[in-house]
Amino acid sequence: MQTFNTDKEIKEYIEKNIDSIKLLDECRLYKEEQLQITEEVMRIRNSIEWIIRINKVIHNFTYAIRRSYEYAQLMESPLEETENSQMYAFYLEDSVYRDIVLWDLLRQFLNEFFECGFAVDDEISIFSFLNKADVIRKIGNTNVRKLKRYLKCAEHIEVRTKLRNQFTHSLDRTSSYIFHRINDGKMQADLSNMYPTHPYENIVLVLDDIQKYLHFAKIYIGKLEKYLINHIMIVTLECNLKCGKVSEDMGHWNIGAVHEKAEQILNPCSNPCDYAIEYEGHYVCKPLSVNYCRINETDRRYKGKIELHMNYAEMKRNFSD
Numbered sequence: 001m002q003t004f005n006t007d008k009e010i011k012e013y014i015e016k017n018i019d020s021i022k023l024l025d026e027c028r029l030y031k032e033e034q035l036q037i038t039e040e041v042m043r044i045r046n047s048i049e050w051i052i053r054i055n056k057v058i059h060n061f062t063y064a065i066r067r068s069y070e071y072a073q074l075m076e077s078p079l080e081e082t083e084n085s086q087m088y089a090f091y092l093e094d095s096v097y098r099d100i101v102l103w104d105l106l107r108q109f110l111n112e113f114f115e116c117g118f119a120v121d122d123e124i125s126i127f128s129f130l131n132k133a134d135v136i137r138k139i140g141n142t143n144v145r146k147l148k149r150y151l152k153c154a155e156h157i158e159v160r161t162k163l164r165n166q167f168t169h170s171l172d173r174t175s176s177y178i179f180h181r182i183n184d185g186k187m188q189a190d191l192s193n194m195y196p197t198h199p200y201e202n203i204v205l206v207l208d209d210i211q212k213y214l215h216f217a218k219i220y221i222g223k224l225e226k227y228l229i230n231h232i233m234i235v236t237l238e239c240n241l242k243c244g245k246v247s248e249d250m251g252h253w254n255i256g257a258v259h260e261k262a263e264q265i266l267n268p269c270s271n272p273c274d275y276a277i278e279y280e281g282h283y284v285c286k287p288l289s290v291n292y293c294r295i296n297e298t299d300r301r302y303k304g305k306i307e308l309h310m311n312y313a314e315m316k317r318n319f320s321d
Contacts, residue, residue, distance in 0.1 A: 002204060010200045014069055017207040021062050023055045024217055027225050030296055032234045032252060043112065044232055047224055050109040054217065057098050057105065064095035065206060072199035088199050095206055096163045102213055103151075106220075113224055114138040127151065150212055159209045163202065225301075231256040233294045233302060239267045239287035242275040247287075252295060262290055262306045264319050277312050286312050 004010040027048055034045060068091035074084040107126040111118045116135050118124060129135055130151075136144045150156055235258060237249040247267050265287055269276045272283040287308055294302035310318065 014203055018066055023058055024051055024221055026051045027228055032295060033232060041232060044228060047109060047113040050105060050112055051221060054102060054105045057102050061095050061098040064091045064098060067091040068095060069203055072203060075199060078198050092202055096159060099206055099210055100160060100164055106217055110139060110220060147216060156209055158205050235292040235294050238291040240289045241267060241285050241287055243273050258292060263308055263310045263315055265290060
């Protein structure tokens with residue numbers, strides 16, 4: 001939990017954190033990419049579907065936590081029983097619920113992307129999921145250990161247990177109600193829960209948890225994007241020829257196939273020069289390198305260059321039947 005010296009500091013922290021919550025990159029596929037009917041494309045499509053669902057919950061979470069904060073600012077005391085305090089608690093409970101749902105959706109995404117083998121409707125918690133040997137092997141022991149370490153830390157348990165679970169009891173930390181018991185013929189108040197936690201403190205707890213969630217989510221979505229860039233995306237090509245010309249290929253190619261077959265590329269020569277090679281009755285040129293760019297994209301993340309090292313004789317020796 002962050003420490004603050006004034007209400008101004010904690011309010012600035014809350015507002016900055018709410019404003020910093022952004023939707024995740026959904027890594028959506030273009031139509032041409034989706035039409036590649038392979039198991040790996042289906043896996044990526046399904047993984048993207050989980051990201052889309054995650055973003056819907058993030059959007060609703062942001063709305064709920066912002067509304068909770070708005071009502072918290074109208075409260076004069078954590079002990080008050082007013083419409084403002086009730087609505088603060090209502091939206092806080094909503095945001096806590098969505099925060100926990102997001103962790104469950106992350107589990108679904110990990111299960112899909114890393115092919116862990118659980119059915120979509122399997123009722124398994126993220127804790128049990130991360131304890132499975134196959135999950136640890138596929139996601140990686142280090143990655144799983146980092147996730148588990150956070151999920152078991154006091155900060156996350158504060159949200160998952162003390163906030164979420166206690167909303168089902170009158171001892172929750174947004175309520176000023178005090179239970180009383182008869183003890184030795186005397187009525188005594190249960191002072192262990194006499195004062196609710198300050199609204200701002202509860203909001204900070206939830207915001208800190210969502211920021212940590214976004215940190216982990218971005219790491220694994222980054223792995224999906226890397227897989228997309230190396231195996232799934234459809235690209236256009238430019239061949240850099242020995243004569244200095246750049247020849248553009250108007251066709252569309254799967255990036256995985258381009259990496260695999262790059263050394264076998266032969267570019268037709270419309271005007272043969274000293275570098276041209278006669279191949280099956282036509283003149284061709286073996287490029288020095290190939291530039292690629294994902295269709296419909298200008299982002300540098302989706303561009304690259306493949307240097308070619310074989311000459312024509314080596315290519316023929318390695319790949320001819």
